[in-house]
Amino acid sequence: MALLNIDGLSKEFDGLRALDQVSFTAEKGEILGIIGPNGAGKTTLFNIISGIYPASDGEVAFQGKSILRMKPHQVSRLGIGRTFQIVRPFPNLNVETNILVAYGHRFYPDLWNSTGPFRRADTLKEVQILLEKTGLQPYQKQLAKNLPLGIKKRVEIARALALEPRLLLLDEPSGGLRFEESARLMGLIRTVRDQGISVLLIEHNMQVVMDLCNRIVVLDHGSKIAEGSPETIRSNPQVIEAYLGKSVRLEDEED
């Protein structure tokens, strides 16, 4: 059974079809790239999986169970962590506390548990391990708003990992980063995958996508136009057309 099963998923915004009958699966322990030109519906897809938008039609099942009607906090407690295209760590909390918020998923559901102090020896030890793994230790006590973008993105990933997820949704992790920063972040994503956590990766940087992903799904105008290994996607004429247009005249097309 696939970890994530998306079947005939559609989403309409006031008549605009953002997603049209999209189906694919994500298996355990793979990095699945989601690519496509701007406006293809990639982030919309993430927002539906994580419960922010309701779907217009179709089904999303996680570990064989439908999650379509769940609220975002229920989806995240089930084991789906995410980051945002425009980073949103909690700006006025330090890095450690940012991560603690996510560890709270163990305590929030029960009123009595949630009255206990959030600085507990056992949880703090786990935070240390996570900080070490993500290379965030030097920033532990710094407010998230004062950190550079690359570190903020790493905080977001660490925070999502604190949910103890089986699936991570990463929305353009390399966006806005310099080459070295982006390379380090990709190393982290690889480590995450090697621990058996599946990753859905929205990415515009083709080199990153081709390097990192086991499989790739291509969206264009809300529809899935291709799916397969990086090699087959690279040579797929429909994909090339979606990215570059039909009659390629580079002088005119570049912006």
Next chain:
Amino acid sequence: MISGYLITILITIIVYAILAHSLNVITGHAGQISLGHAAFFGIGAYTSALLYTGGGFPFWASVPLAAVVAGVVGAVLGIPCLRVRDDFLAITTMGIGFVVEAVFLYLPFFGGAMGIGGINLPKWFGREMSKPEYFLLILIVFVLLILFDRRLGRSWIGLAWSSIREDEQAAEAMGVDVVRFKVMAFVLGSTIAGLAGGFYAHFLTFIMPQNFGFGQSILILCMVVFGGIGTRWGPILGAVILGILPEISRPIMEYRTFVYGLLLLAMMRFQPGGLLGEESTLPRMLRRIQFRPSENR
């Protein structure tokens, strides 16, 4: 001896301090704006007044019940309200304020514009409490509330509130049940405001709808913002300063609102975080003197 005038001011200030603290739970800790907080203050005051004068309940029962009723009303009104965000929440809570004030004003049951009189200070040891004793009683309650707030601030509930205040969407993506924690803050804030209302009614001995109108809601919000929204002591400092101000500015009575306005404008311009806000001048100076490691927020 403490004069009667001074003790009256002290009691008024401490009631305001509790009230400002109660709004701080909703607006400061959980980040949810409320422009109708005086409604819950009023619900507490009217509940305890009616139970005392009409129901024959003693003070010791009427005031806790006032808190409970205000909390229950807070839950009933909060659950639908807190599904909307930001500016909509401001308008909805403002609406609650106007409706509650109108209910007090137009329903004969609540005494109409004449209000309710004949509410007395509590009795103990077979006699009526003196005003200094009453002050001490409220002070003790206030200290307990602050201790409770400190405990909450260090709990997972407090952490969930911080995350909602910082970024609601990110919070729910991290497993925080946003609606539930917002309602929790709203109920707790309303309960404490109701408690303050009970104390207020028994001290004034006479309450009217105007005491709990829109102006009062704004005044409470001013105290919170002025002192430092979200900080533990800021709203209390705000309540003390804005509570004393009308007394020391009696000579310029007519210009009082004008002075208030100027003060708030100056505040917004020079200390947007409030007097005790994290990045305001005063805490910075204190930190430099004391040099202690920064708080783990």
